[in-house]
Amino acid sequence: MGGIMQDDVLLRVRGLTKCYQGDEKRLDDVSLDVRKGELVSVIGPSGAGKSTFLHSINRLIEPTEGSVVFDGREVTELSRGDLRACRRRISMIFQHYNLVHRLTAIENVLHGRLGYKSTIAGALGLYSEEEKRRAFEALEQVGMADFAYKRVDRLSGGQMQRVGIARALVQDPLLMLCDEPIASLDPKSSRTVMERLRWAADDLGIACVVSLHQIDFALEFSDRIIGLSKGRKVFEGAPADLTDEAAREIYGDIEIEGLPSEAQRLRAATRIAPAPVSSSAEVA
Ligand SMILES: Nc1ncnc2c1ncn2[C@@H]1O[C@H](COP(=O)(O)OP(=O)(O)OP(=O)(O)O)[C@@H](O)[C@H]1O
Known part of the structure:
Protein backbone atom coordinates (compact mmCIF):
# COMPACT_ATOMS: atom_id res chain seq x y z
CA MET A 1 0.00 0.00 0.00
CA ILE A 90 -9.94 -1.86 6.78
CA SER A 91 -11.64 -3.86 9.49
CA MET A 92 -15.35 -3.96 10.08
CA ILE A 93 -17.52 -4.07 13.15
CA PHE A 94 -21.15 -5.06 12.75
CA GLN A 95 -24.34 -4.49 14.73
CA HIS A 96 -24.87 -8.23 15.19
CA TYR A 97 -21.15 -8.91 15.78
CA ASN A 98 -20.79 -11.52 12.96
CA LEU A 99 -19.02 -13.98 15.26
CA VAL A 100 -18.99 -17.76 14.87
CA HIS A 101 -21.15 -18.74 17.83
CA ARG A 102 -19.85 -22.25 18.40
CA LEU A 103 -16.24 -21.04 18.61
CA THR A 104 -14.41 -19.46 21.53
CA ALA A 105 -13.59 -15.79 21.83
CA ILE A 106 -9.92 -16.34 20.95
CA GLU A 107 -10.81 -18.47 17.90
CA ASN A 108 -13.08 -15.70 16.69
CA VAL A 109 -10.37 -13.12 17.21
CA LEU A 110 -7.91 -15.24 15.21
CA HIS A 111 -10.35 -15.08 12.32
CA GLY A 112 -9.26 -11.46 12.02
CA ARG A 113 -5.99 -12.83 10.62
CA LEU A 114 -7.63 -14.80 7.81
CA GLY A 115 -7.04 -12.06 5.25
CA TYR A 116 -3.30 -12.53 5.79
CA LYS A 117 -3.25 -16.31 5.27
CA SER A 118 -3.54 -18.74 2.42
CA THR A 119 -6.99 -20.30 2.10
CA ILE A 120 -5.67 -23.68 3.20
CA ALA A 121 -3.87 -22.37 6.32
CA GLY A 122 -7.02 -20.47 7.23
CA ALA A 123 -9.26 -23.49 6.68
CA LEU A 124 -7.01 -25.66 8.84
CA GLY A 125 -6.91 -23.03 11.57
CA LEU A 126 -3.12 -22.80 11.39
CA TYR A 127 -2.02 -19.76 13.31
CA SER A 128 1.48 -18.87 14.44
CA GLU A 129 2.42 -18.44 18.09
CA GLU A 130 2.84 -14.74 17.37
CA GLU A 131 -0.72 -14.55 15.99
CA LYS A 132 -2.05 -16.32 19.09
CA ARG A 133 -0.14 -13.96 21.36
CA ARG A 134 -1.49 -10.99 19.41
CA ALA A 135 -5.07 -12.33 19.61
CA PHE A 136 -4.77 -12.70 23.37
CA GLU A 137 -3.33 -9.20 23.65
CA ALA A 138 -6.26 -7.83 21.65
CA LEU A 139 -8.69 -9.52 24.05
CA GLU A 140 -6.79 -7.91 26.92
CA GLN A 141 -7.05 -4.56 25.20
CA VAL A 142 -10.86 -4.79 25.21
CA GLY A 143 -11.03 -6.20 28.74
CA MET A 144 -12.00 -9.72 27.60
CA ALA A 145 -8.88 -11.78 28.39
CA ASP A 146 -10.74 -13.72 31.09
CA PHE A 147 -13.20 -14.93 28.46
CA ALA A 148 -10.66 -16.03 25.85
CA TYR A 149 -11.64 -19.71 25.99
CA LYS A 150 -15.36 -19.24 26.43
CA ARG A 151 -17.74 -19.93 23.56
CA VAL A 152 -19.04 -16.63 22.33
CA ASP A 153 -22.67 -17.78 22.47
CA ARG A 154 -22.26 -17.74 26.28
CA LEU A 155 -21.34 -14.05 26.27
CA SER A 156 -23.53 -10.97 26.61
CA GLY A 157 -24.06 -8.66 23.63
CA GLY A 158 -21.59 -6.13 24.98
CA GLN A 159 -18.98 -8.80 25.50
CA MET A 160 -19.55 -10.18 22.00
CA GLN A 161 -19.07 -6.76 20.53
CA ARG A 162 -15.80 -6.38 22.43
CA VAL A 163 -14.67 -9.69 20.89
CA GLY A 164 -15.70 -8.17 17.55
CA ILE A 165 -13.42 -5.20 18.27
CA ALA A 166 -10.55 -7.52 19.24
CA ARG A 167 -11.02 -9.40 15.96
CA ALA A 168 -10.91 -6.06 14.13
CA LEU A 169 -7.73 -5.03 15.98
CA VAL A 170 -5.69 -8.12 15.05
CA GLN A 171 -6.15 -7.19 11.42
CA ASP A 172 -3.77 -4.29 12.15
CA PRO A 173 -6.23 -1.93 10.53
N1 LIG B 1 -29.85 -4.11 -1.37
C1 LIG B 1 -30.70 -3.07 -1.48
N2 LIG B 1 -31.54 -2.98 -2.54
C2 LIG B 1 -32.39 -1.94 -2.67
N3 LIG B 1 -32.48 -0.91 -1.79
C3 LIG B 1 -31.68 -0.96 -0.71
C4 LIG B 1 -30.75 -2.03 -0.49
N4 LIG B 1 -30.09 -1.79 0.68
C5 LIG B 1 -30.58 -0.63 1.16
N5 LIG B 1 -31.53 -0.12 0.34
C6 LIG B 1 -32.27 1.13 0.53
O1 LIG B 1 -31.33 2.20 0.61
C7 LIG B 1 -31.74 3.16 1.57
C8 LIG B 1 -30.63 3.36 2.58
O2 LIG B 1 -30.48 2.18 3.36
P1 LIG B 1 -29.36 2.02 4.47
O3 LIG B 1 -29.50 0.66 5.04
O4 LIG B 1 -28.06 2.42 3.92
O5 LIG B 1 -29.83 3.13 5.54
P2 LIG B 1 -29.40 3.30 7.05
O6 LIG B 1 -29.28 4.76 7.27
O7 LIG B 1 -28.21 2.47 7.34
O8 LIG B 1 -30.68 2.73 7.80
P3 LIG B 1 -30.79 1.99 9.23
O9 LIG B 1 -30.43 3.04 10.23
O10 LIG B 1 -32.23 1.59 9.29
O11 LIG B 1 -29.83 0.84 9.20
C9 LIG B 1 -33.03 2.64 2.18
O12 LIG B 1 -34.10 3.28 1.53
C10 LIG B 1 -33.01 1.17 1.86
O13 LIG B 1 -34.32 0.66 1.72
Missing part, protein backbone atom coordinates in the same frame (compact mmCIF):
# COMPACT_ATOMS: atom_id res chain seq x y z
CA GLY A 2 1.12 3.58 -0.51
CA GLY A 3 2.06 5.85 2.35
CA ILE A 4 -0.30 8.11 4.24
CA MET A 5 -1.50 10.85 1.95
CA GLN A 6 -0.41 14.42 2.26
CA ASP A 7 -1.90 16.28 5.23
CA ASP A 8 -2.48 12.98 7.00
CA VAL A 9 -5.74 12.20 5.23
CA LEU A 10 -6.09 8.43 5.30
CA LEU A 11 -9.48 8.19 3.62
CA ARG A 12 -10.71 10.61 1.00
CA VAL A 13 -14.22 10.02 -0.27
CA ARG A 14 -15.55 12.13 -3.12
CA GLY A 15 -19.01 12.19 -4.63
CA LEU A 16 -19.91 8.71 -3.46
CA THR A 17 -23.23 7.67 -4.94
CA LYS A 18 -25.22 4.44 -4.94
CA CYS A 19 -28.33 3.48 -6.88
CA TYR A 20 -29.59 -0.02 -6.20
CA GLN A 21 -30.62 -1.59 -9.54
CA GLY A 22 -31.36 1.68 -11.27
CA ASP A 23 -33.55 2.81 -8.38
CA GLU A 24 -33.26 6.38 -7.05
CA LYS A 25 -29.99 7.43 -5.37
CA ARG A 26 -29.83 5.99 -1.86
CA LEU A 27 -26.42 7.55 -1.37
CA ASP A 28 -26.07 10.83 -3.18
CA ASP A 29 -22.78 12.64 -3.77
CA VAL A 30 -21.28 12.17 -0.31
CA SER A 31 -17.73 13.38 0.35
CA LEU A 32 -15.61 13.02 3.47
CA ASP A 33 -11.99 13.16 4.57
CA VAL A 34 -10.84 11.11 7.55
CA ARG A 35 -7.44 11.48 9.14
CA LYS A 36 -5.39 8.95 11.04
CA GLY A 37 -6.70 8.60 14.59
CA GLU A 38 -9.96 10.44 13.91
CA LEU A 39 -13.33 9.13 14.98
CA VAL A 40 -16.08 10.31 12.67
CA SER A 41 -19.69 9.42 13.40
CA VAL A 42 -22.33 9.07 10.72
CA ILE A 43 -25.80 9.85 11.99
CA GLY A 44 -29.21 10.03 10.37
CA PRO A 45 -32.65 8.47 10.51
CA SER A 46 -33.40 4.92 9.46
CA GLY A 47 -32.94 4.56 5.72
CA ALA A 48 -30.76 7.68 5.42
CA GLY A 49 -27.96 5.66 3.81
CA LYS A 50 -25.53 5.16 6.70
CA SER A 51 -24.90 1.46 6.03
CA THR A 52 -24.80 2.05 2.29
CA PHE A 53 -22.14 4.70 2.86
CA LEU A 54 -19.95 2.52 5.11
CA HIS A 55 -20.21 -0.53 2.88
CA SER A 56 -19.46 1.48 -0.26
CA ILE A 57 -16.11 2.57 1.20
CA ASN A 58 -14.62 -0.95 1.06
CA ARG A 59 -16.90 -2.06 -1.78
CA LEU A 60 -18.97 -4.56 0.14
CA ILE A 61 -21.49 -2.57 -1.83
CA GLU A 62 -20.24 -1.44 -5.24
CA PRO A 63 -20.74 2.32 -5.48
CA THR A 64 -22.40 3.59 -8.65
CA GLU A 65 -20.24 6.71 -8.83
CA GLY A 66 -17.54 8.49 -6.91
CA SER A 67 -14.03 8.04 -5.63
CA VAL A 68 -12.62 6.42 -2.49
CA VAL A 69 -8.91 6.96 -1.91
CA PHE A 70 -7.63 4.92 1.01
CA ASP A 71 -3.99 5.08 2.07
CA GLY A 72 -3.10 6.59 -1.27
CA ARG A 73 -4.94 4.12 -3.55
CA GLU A 74 -8.16 4.46 -5.50
CA VAL A 75 -10.29 1.68 -4.06
CA THR A 76 -12.95 1.82 -6.77
CA GLU A 77 -10.39 0.79 -9.39
CA LEU A 78 -8.71 -2.07 -7.52
CA SER A 79 -8.68 -5.56 -9.00
CA ARG A 80 -10.09 -8.38 -6.87
CA GLY A 81 -6.67 -9.35 -5.52
CA ASP A 82 -5.69 -5.79 -4.71
CA LEU A 83 -9.08 -5.18 -3.09
CA ARG A 84 -8.51 -8.19 -0.84
CA ALA A 85 -5.13 -6.77 0.21
CA CYS A 86 -6.67 -3.36 0.79
CA ARG A 87 -9.45 -4.80 2.96
CA ARG A 88 -6.88 -6.26 5.34
CA ARG A 89 -6.22 -2.74 6.54
CA LEU A 174 -5.59 1.65 9.55
CA LEU A 175 -9.36 2.18 9.39
CA MET A 176 -12.29 0.57 11.18
CA LEU A 177 -15.75 0.81 9.66
CA CYS A 178 -18.26 0.31 12.45
CA ASP A 179 -21.84 -0.22 11.29
CA GLU A 180 -24.20 0.50 14.17
CA PRO A 181 -21.86 -1.14 16.69
CA ILE A 182 -24.04 -0.30 19.69
CA ALA A 183 -27.53 -0.50 18.20
CA SER A 184 -28.27 -3.79 20.01
CA LEU A 185 -26.65 -2.89 23.32
CA ASP A 186 -27.81 -1.39 26.61
CA PRO A 187 -26.37 2.02 27.59
CA LYS A 188 -23.65 0.62 29.87
CA SER A 189 -22.34 -1.82 27.26
CA SER A 190 -22.69 0.86 24.59
CA ARG A 191 -20.45 3.14 26.59
CA THR A 192 -17.81 0.41 27.05
CA VAL A 193 -17.78 -0.27 23.30
CA MET A 194 -17.58 3.43 22.39
CA GLU A 195 -14.76 3.91 24.89
CA ARG A 196 -12.79 1.12 23.25
CA LEU A 197 -13.29 2.65 19.79
CA ARG A 198 -12.19 6.03 21.12
CA TRP A 199 -9.13 4.40 22.65
CA ALA A 200 -8.30 2.65 19.36
CA ALA A 201 -8.40 6.03 17.63
CA ASP A 202 -6.41 7.89 20.29
CA ASP A 203 -3.84 5.30 21.32
CA LEU A 204 -3.44 3.19 18.21
CA GLY A 205 -4.07 5.95 15.67
CA ILE A 206 -6.77 3.91 13.92
CA ALA A 207 -9.29 6.02 12.01
CA CYS A 208 -12.87 5.03 12.86
CA VAL A 209 -16.02 5.74 10.89
CA VAL A 210 -18.96 4.79 13.06
CA SER A 211 -22.64 4.85 12.15
CA LEU A 212 -24.84 5.55 15.13
CA HIS A 213 -28.46 6.01 16.04
CA GLN A 214 -27.59 7.33 19.48
CA ILE A 215 -26.86 10.99 18.98
CA ASP A 216 -25.73 11.45 22.59
CA PHE A 217 -22.92 8.92 22.09
CA ALA A 218 -22.01 10.57 18.79
CA LEU A 219 -21.73 13.90 20.58
CA GLU A 220 -19.62 12.51 23.35
CA PHE A 221 -17.15 10.34 21.45
CA SER A 222 -16.64 11.85 17.99
CA ASP A 223 -14.10 14.25 16.64
CA ARG A 224 -16.48 15.03 13.83
CA ILE A 225 -20.03 14.10 12.90
CA ILE A 226 -21.64 13.86 9.50
CA GLY A 227 -25.40 13.81 9.18
CA LEU A 228 -27.14 12.02 6.32
CA SER A 229 -30.70 12.56 5.22
CA LYS A 230 -32.19 10.73 2.21
CA GLY A 231 -28.69 9.76 1.08
CA ARG A 232 -27.26 13.28 1.13
CA LYS A 233 -24.80 14.78 3.55
CA VAL A 234 -26.68 17.62 5.20
CA PHE A 235 -24.31 18.26 8.11
CA GLU A 236 -20.61 18.03 8.85
CA GLY A 237 -18.98 19.53 11.89
CA ALA A 238 -17.62 19.11 15.37
CA PRO A 239 -20.04 17.78 18.01
CA ALA A 240 -20.29 21.29 19.43
CA ASP A 241 -21.60 22.51 16.04
CA LEU A 242 -24.57 20.17 16.02
CA THR A 243 -27.24 22.70 16.88
CA ASP A 244 -30.94 21.90 17.26
CA GLU A 245 -31.43 23.38 13.82
CA ALA A 246 -28.77 21.09 12.29
CA ALA A 247 -30.31 18.09 14.05
CA ARG A 248 -33.72 19.03 12.61
CA GLU A 249 -32.22 19.17 9.15
CA ILE A 250 -30.87 15.64 9.59
CA TYR A 251 -33.84 14.06 11.33
CA GLY A 252 -36.74 16.24 10.13
CA ASP A 253 -39.61 16.03 12.59
CA ILE A 254 -38.67 12.55 13.81
CA GLU A 255 -38.60 12.34 17.59
CA ILE A 256 -35.15 11.08 18.54
CA GLU A 257 -33.56 10.23 21.80
CA GLY A 258 -30.67 12.30 23.06
CA LEU A 259 -31.08 15.42 20.96
CA PRO A 260 -28.21 17.66 21.98
CA SER A 261 -28.85 20.00 24.85
CA GLU A 262 -26.59 22.92 25.56
CA ALA A 263 -25.05 20.86 28.39
CA GLN A 264 -24.33 17.90 26.11
CA ARG A 265 -22.75 20.15 23.53
CA LEU A 266 -20.49 21.56 26.20
CA ARG A 267 -19.60 18.09 27.40
CA ALA A 268 -18.85 17.01 23.83
CA ALA A 269 -16.65 20.05 23.34
CA THR A 270 -14.59 19.14 26.43
CA ARG A 271 -14.46 15.40 25.99
CA ILE A 272 -12.51 13.52 28.63
CA ALA A 273 -10.49 10.46 27.62
CA PRO A 274 -12.04 7.20 28.86
CA ALA A 275 -10.43 5.20 31.61
CA PRO A 276 -8.87 1.86 30.59
CA VAL A 277 -11.19 -1.11 31.03
CA SER A 278 -10.28 -3.96 33.33
CA SER A 279 -10.53 -7.58 32.29
CA SER A 280 -12.70 -8.40 35.27
CA ALA A 281 -15.81 -10.51 34.81
CA GLU A 282 -18.04 -7.53 34.22
CA VAL A 283 -21.26 -8.32 32.45
CA ALA A 284 -21.26 -5.30 30.15
Whole structure:
Protein backbone atom coordinates (compact mmCIF):
# COMPACT_ATOMS: atom_id res chain seq x y z
CA MET A 1 0.00 0.00 0.00
CA GLY A 2 1.12 3.58 -0.51
CA GLY A 3 2.06 5.85 2.35
CA ILE A 4 -0.30 8.11 4.24
CA MET A 5 -1.50 10.85 1.95
CA GLN A 6 -0.41 14.42 2.26
CA ASP A 7 -1.90 16.28 5.23
CA ASP A 8 -2.48 12.98 7.00
CA VAL A 9 -5.74 12.20 5.23
CA LEU A 10 -6.09 8.43 5.30
CA LEU A 11 -9.48 8.19 3.62
CA ARG A 12 -10.71 10.61 1.00
CA VAL A 13 -14.22 10.02 -0.27
CA ARG A 14 -15.55 12.13 -3.12
CA GLY A 15 -19.01 12.19 -4.63
CA LEU A 16 -19.91 8.71 -3.46
CA THR A 17 -23.23 7.67 -4.94
CA LYS A 18 -25.22 4.44 -4.94
CA CYS A 19 -28.33 3.48 -6.88
CA TYR A 20 -29.59 -0.02 -6.20
CA GLN A 21 -30.62 -1.59 -9.54
CA GLY A 22 -31.36 1.68 -11.27
CA ASP A 23 -33.55 2.81 -8.38
CA GLU A 24 -33.26 6.38 -7.05
CA LYS A 25 -29.99 7.43 -5.37
CA ARG A 26 -29.83 5.99 -1.86
CA LEU A 27 -26.42 7.55 -1.37
CA ASP A 28 -26.07 10.83 -3.18
CA ASP A 29 -22.78 12.64 -3.77
CA VAL A 30 -21.28 12.17 -0.31
CA SER A 31 -17.73 13.38 0.35
CA LEU A 32 -15.61 13.02 3.47
CA ASP A 33 -11.99 13.16 4.57
CA VAL A 34 -10.84 11.11 7.55
CA ARG A 35 -7.44 11.48 9.14
CA LYS A 36 -5.39 8.95 11.04
CA GLY A 37 -6.70 8.60 14.59
CA GLU A 38 -9.96 10.44 13.91
CA LEU A 39 -13.33 9.13 14.98
CA VAL A 40 -16.08 10.31 12.67
CA SER A 41 -19.69 9.42 13.40
CA VAL A 42 -22.33 9.07 10.72
CA ILE A 43 -25.80 9.85 11.99
CA GLY A 44 -29.21 10.03 10.37
CA PRO A 45 -32.65 8.47 10.51
CA SER A 46 -33.40 4.92 9.46
CA GLY A 47 -32.94 4.56 5.72
CA ALA A 48 -30.76 7.68 5.42
CA GLY A 49 -27.96 5.66 3.81
CA LYS A 50 -25.53 5.16 6.70
CA SER A 51 -24.90 1.46 6.03
CA THR A 52 -24.80 2.05 2.29
CA PHE A 53 -22.14 4.70 2.86
CA LEU A 54 -19.95 2.52 5.11
CA HIS A 55 -20.21 -0.53 2.88
CA SER A 56 -19.46 1.48 -0.26
CA ILE A 57 -16.11 2.57 1.20
CA ASN A 58 -14.62 -0.95 1.06
CA ARG A 59 -16.90 -2.06 -1.78
CA LEU A 60 -18.97 -4.56 0.14
CA ILE A 61 -21.49 -2.57 -1.83
CA GLU A 62 -20.24 -1.44 -5.24
CA PRO A 63 -20.74 2.32 -5.48
CA THR A 64 -22.40 3.59 -8.65
CA GLU A 65 -20.24 6.71 -8.83
CA GLY A 66 -17.54 8.49 -6.91
CA SER A 67 -14.03 8.04 -5.63
CA VAL A 68 -12.62 6.42 -2.49
CA VAL A 69 -8.91 6.96 -1.91
CA PHE A 70 -7.63 4.92 1.01
CA ASP A 71 -3.99 5.08 2.07
CA GLY A 72 -3.10 6.59 -1.27
CA ARG A 73 -4.94 4.12 -3.55
CA GLU A 74 -8.16 4.46 -5.50
CA VAL A 75 -10.29 1.68 -4.06
CA THR A 76 -12.95 1.82 -6.77
CA GLU A 77 -10.39 0.79 -9.39
CA LEU A 78 -8.71 -2.07 -7.52
CA SER A 79 -8.68 -5.56 -9.00
CA ARG A 80 -10.09 -8.38 -6.87
CA GLY A 81 -6.67 -9.35 -5.52
CA ASP A 82 -5.69 -5.79 -4.71
CA LEU A 83 -9.08 -5.18 -3.09
CA ARG A 84 -8.51 -8.19 -0.84
CA ALA A 85 -5.13 -6.77 0.21
CA CYS A 86 -6.67 -3.36 0.79
CA ARG A 87 -9.45 -4.80 2.96
CA ARG A 88 -6.88 -6.26 5.34
CA ARG A 89 -6.22 -2.74 6.54
CA ILE A 90 -9.94 -1.86 6.78
CA SER A 91 -11.64 -3.86 9.49
CA MET A 92 -15.35 -3.96 10.08
CA ILE A 93 -17.52 -4.07 13.15
CA PHE A 94 -21.15 -5.06 12.75
CA GLN A 95 -24.34 -4.49 14.73
CA HIS A 96 -24.87 -8.23 15.19
CA TYR A 97 -21.15 -8.91 15.78
CA ASN A 98 -20.79 -11.52 12.96
CA LEU A 99 -19.02 -13.98 15.26
CA VAL A 100 -18.99 -17.76 14.87
CA HIS A 101 -21.15 -18.74 17.83
CA ARG A 102 -19.85 -22.25 18.40
CA LEU A 103 -16.24 -21.04 18.61
CA THR A 104 -14.41 -19.46 21.53
CA ALA A 105 -13.59 -15.79 21.83
CA ILE A 106 -9.92 -16.34 20.95
CA GLU A 107 -10.81 -18.47 17.90
CA ASN A 108 -13.08 -15.70 16.69
CA VAL A 109 -10.37 -13.12 17.21
CA LEU A 110 -7.91 -15.24 15.21
CA HIS A 111 -10.35 -15.08 12.32
CA GLY A 112 -9.26 -11.46 12.02
CA ARG A 113 -5.99 -12.83 10.62
CA LEU A 114 -7.63 -14.80 7.81
CA GLY A 115 -7.04 -12.06 5.25
CA TYR A 116 -3.30 -12.53 5.79
CA LYS A 117 -3.25 -16.31 5.27
CA SER A 118 -3.54 -18.74 2.42
CA THR A 119 -6.99 -20.30 2.10
CA ILE A 120 -5.67 -23.68 3.20
CA ALA A 121 -3.87 -22.37 6.32
CA GLY A 122 -7.02 -20.47 7.23
CA ALA A 123 -9.26 -23.49 6.68
CA LEU A 124 -7.01 -25.66 8.84
CA GLY A 125 -6.91 -23.03 11.57
CA LEU A 126 -3.12 -22.80 11.39
CA TYR A 127 -2.02 -19.76 13.31
CA SER A 128 1.48 -18.87 14.44
CA GLU A 129 2.42 -18.44 18.09
CA GLU A 130 2.84 -14.74 17.37
CA GLU A 131 -0.72 -14.55 15.99
CA LYS A 132 -2.05 -16.32 19.09
CA ARG A 133 -0.14 -13.96 21.36
CA ARG A 134 -1.49 -10.99 19.41
CA ALA A 135 -5.07 -12.33 19.61
CA PHE A 136 -4.77 -12.70 23.37
CA GLU A 137 -3.33 -9.20 23.65
CA ALA A 138 -6.26 -7.83 21.65
CA LEU A 139 -8.69 -9.52 24.05
CA GLU A 140 -6.79 -7.91 26.92
CA GLN A 141 -7.05 -4.56 25.20
CA VAL A 142 -10.86 -4.79 25.21
CA GLY A 143 -11.03 -6.20 28.74
CA MET A 144 -12.00 -9.72 27.60
CA ALA A 145 -8.88 -11.78 28.39
CA ASP A 146 -10.74 -13.72 31.09
CA PHE A 147 -13.20 -14.93 28.46
CA ALA A 148 -10.66 -16.03 25.85
CA TYR A 149 -11.64 -19.71 25.99
CA LYS A 150 -15.36 -19.24 26.43
CA ARG A 151 -17.74 -19.93 23.56
CA VAL A 152 -19.04 -16.63 22.33
CA ASP A 153 -22.67 -17.78 22.47
CA ARG A 154 -22.26 -17.74 26.28
CA LEU A 155 -21.34 -14.05 26.27
CA SER A 156 -23.53 -10.97 26.61
CA GLY A 157 -24.06 -8.66 23.63
CA GLY A 158 -21.59 -6.13 24.98
CA GLN A 159 -18.98 -8.80 25.50
CA MET A 160 -19.55 -10.18 22.00
CA GLN A 161 -19.07 -6.76 20.53
CA ARG A 162 -15.80 -6.38 22.43
CA VAL A 163 -14.67 -9.69 20.89
CA GLY A 164 -15.70 -8.17 17.55
CA ILE A 165 -13.42 -5.20 18.27
CA ALA A 166 -10.55 -7.52 19.24
CA ARG A 167 -11.02 -9.40 15.96
CA ALA A 168 -10.91 -6.06 14.13
CA LEU A 169 -7.73 -5.03 15.98
CA VAL A 170 -5.69 -8.12 15.05
CA GLN A 171 -6.15 -7.19 11.42
CA ASP A 172 -3.77 -4.29 12.15
CA PRO A 173 -6.23 -1.93 10.53
CA LEU A 174 -5.59 1.65 9.55
CA LEU A 175 -9.36 2.18 9.39
CA MET A 176 -12.29 0.57 11.18
CA LEU A 177 -15.75 0.81 9.66
CA CYS A 178 -18.26 0.31 12.45
CA ASP A 179 -21.84 -0.22 11.29
CA GLU A 180 -24.20 0.50 14.17
CA PRO A 181 -21.86 -1.14 16.69
CA ILE A 182 -24.04 -0.30 19.69
CA ALA A 183 -27.53 -0.50 18.20
CA SER A 184 -28.27 -3.79 20.01
CA LEU A 185 -26.65 -2.89 23.32
CA ASP A 186 -27.81 -1.39 26.61
CA PRO A 187 -26.37 2.02 27.59
CA LYS A 188 -23.65 0.62 29.87
CA SER A 189 -22.34 -1.82 27.26
CA SER A 190 -22.69 0.86 24.59
CA ARG A 191 -20.45 3.14 26.59
CA THR A 192 -17.81 0.41 27.05
CA VAL A 193 -17.78 -0.27 23.30
CA MET A 194 -17.58 3.43 22.39
CA GLU A 195 -14.76 3.91 24.89
CA ARG A 196 -12.79 1.12 23.25
CA LEU A 197 -13.29 2.65 19.79
CA ARG A 198 -12.19 6.03 21.12
CA TRP A 199 -9.13 4.40 22.65
CA ALA A 200 -8.30 2.65 19.36
CA ALA A 201 -8.40 6.03 17.63
CA ASP A 202 -6.41 7.89 20.29
CA ASP A 203 -3.84 5.30 21.32
CA LEU A 204 -3.44 3.19 18.21
CA GLY A 205 -4.07 5.95 15.67
CA ILE A 206 -6.77 3.91 13.92
CA ALA A 207 -9.29 6.02 12.01
CA CYS A 208 -12.87 5.03 12.86
CA VAL A 209 -16.02 5.74 10.89
CA VAL A 210 -18.96 4.79 13.06
CA SER A 211 -22.64 4.85 12.15
CA LEU A 212 -24.84 5.55 15.13
CA HIS A 213 -28.46 6.01 16.04
CA GLN A 214 -27.59 7.33 19.48
CA ILE A 215 -26.86 10.99 18.98
CA ASP A 216 -25.73 11.45 22.59
CA PHE A 217 -22.92 8.92 22.09
CA ALA A 218 -22.01 10.57 18.79
CA LEU A 219 -21.73 13.90 20.58
CA GLU A 220 -19.62 12.51 23.35
CA PHE A 221 -17.15 10.34 21.45
CA SER A 222 -16.64 11.85 17.99
CA ASP A 223 -14.10 14.25 16.64
CA ARG A 224 -16.48 15.03 13.83
CA ILE A 225 -20.03 14.10 12.90
CA ILE A 226 -21.64 13.86 9.50
CA GLY A 227 -25.40 13.81 9.18
CA LEU A 228 -27.14 12.02 6.32
CA SER A 229 -30.70 12.56 5.22
CA LYS A 230 -32.19 10.73 2.21
CA GLY A 231 -28.69 9.76 1.08
CA ARG A 232 -27.26 13.28 1.13
CA LYS A 233 -24.80 14.78 3.55
CA VAL A 234 -26.68 17.62 5.20
CA PHE A 235 -24.31 18.26 8.11
CA GLU A 236 -20.61 18.03 8.85
CA GLY A 237 -18.98 19.53 11.89
CA ALA A 238 -17.62 19.11 15.37
CA PRO A 239 -20.04 17.78 18.01
CA ALA A 240 -20.29 21.29 19.43
CA ASP A 241 -21.60 22.51 16.04
CA LEU A 242 -24.57 20.17 16.02
CA THR A 243 -27.24 22.70 16.88
CA ASP A 244 -30.94 21.90 17.26
CA GLU A 245 -31.43 23.38 13.82
CA ALA A 246 -28.77 21.09 12.29
CA ALA A 247 -30.31 18.09 14.05
CA ARG A 248 -33.72 19.03 12.61
CA GLU A 249 -32.22 19.17 9.15
CA ILE A 250 -30.87 15.64 9.59
CA TYR A 251 -33.84 14.06 11.33
CA GLY A 252 -36.74 16.24 10.13
CA ASP A 253 -39.61 16.03 12.59
CA ILE A 254 -38.67 12.55 13.81
CA GLU A 255 -38.60 12.34 17.59
CA ILE A 256 -35.15 11.08 18.54
CA GLU A 257 -33.56 10.23 21.80
CA GLY A 258 -30.67 12.30 23.06
CA LEU A 259 -31.08 15.42 20.96
CA PRO A 260 -28.21 17.66 21.98
CA SER A 261 -28.85 20.00 24.85
CA GLU A 262 -26.59 22.92 25.56
CA ALA A 263 -25.05 20.86 28.39
CA GLN A 264 -24.33 17.90 26.11
CA ARG A 265 -22.75 20.15 23.53
CA LEU A 266 -20.49 21.56 26.20
CA ARG A 267 -19.60 18.09 27.40
CA ALA A 268 -18.85 17.01 23.83
CA ALA A 269 -16.65 20.05 23.34
CA THR A 270 -14.59 19.14 26.43
CA ARG A 271 -14.46 15.40 25.99
CA ILE A 272 -12.51 13.52 28.63
CA ALA A 273 -10.49 10.46 27.62
CA PRO A 274 -12.04 7.20 28.86
CA ALA A 275 -10.43 5.20 31.61
CA PRO A 276 -8.87 1.86 30.59
CA VAL A 277 -11.19 -1.11 31.03
CA SER A 278 -10.28 -3.96 33.33
CA SER A 279 -10.53 -7.58 32.29
CA SER A 280 -12.70 -8.40 35.27
CA ALA A 281 -15.81 -10.51 34.81
CA GLU A 282 -18.04 -7.53 34.22
CA VAL A 283 -21.26 -8.32 32.45
CA ALA A 284 -21.26 -5.30 30.15
N1 LIG B 1 -29.85 -4.11 -1.37
C1 LIG B 1 -30.70 -3.07 -1.48
N2 LIG B 1 -31.54 -2.98 -2.54
C2 LIG B 1 -32.39 -1.94 -2.67
N3 LIG B 1 -32.48 -0.91 -1.79
C3 LIG B 1 -31.68 -0.96 -0.71
C4 LIG B 1 -30.75 -2.03 -0.49
N4 LIG B 1 -30.09 -1.79 0.68
C5 LIG B 1 -30.58 -0.63 1.16
N5 LIG B 1 -31.53 -0.12 0.34
C6 LIG B 1 -32.27 1.13 0.53
O1 LIG B 1 -31.33 2.20 0.61
C7 LIG B 1 -31.74 3.16 1.57
C8 LIG B 1 -30.63 3.36 2.58
O2 LIG B 1 -30.48 2.18 3.36
P1 LIG B 1 -29.36 2.02 4.47
O3 LIG B 1 -29.50 0.66 5.04
O4 LIG B 1 -28.06 2.42 3.92
O5 LIG B 1 -29.83 3.13 5.54
P2 LIG B 1 -29.40 3.30 7.05
O6 LIG B 1 -29.28 4.76 7.27
O7 LIG B 1 -28.21 2.47 7.34
O8 LIG B 1 -30.68 2.73 7.80
P3 LIG B 1 -30.79 1.99 9.23
O9 LIG B 1 -30.43 3.04 10.23
O10 LIG B 1 -32.23 1.59 9.29
O11 LIG B 1 -29.83 0.84 9.20
C9 LIG B 1 -33.03 2.64 2.18
O12 LIG B 1 -34.10 3.28 1.53
C10 LIG B 1 -33.01 1.17 1.86
O13 LIG B 1 -34.32 0.66 1.72
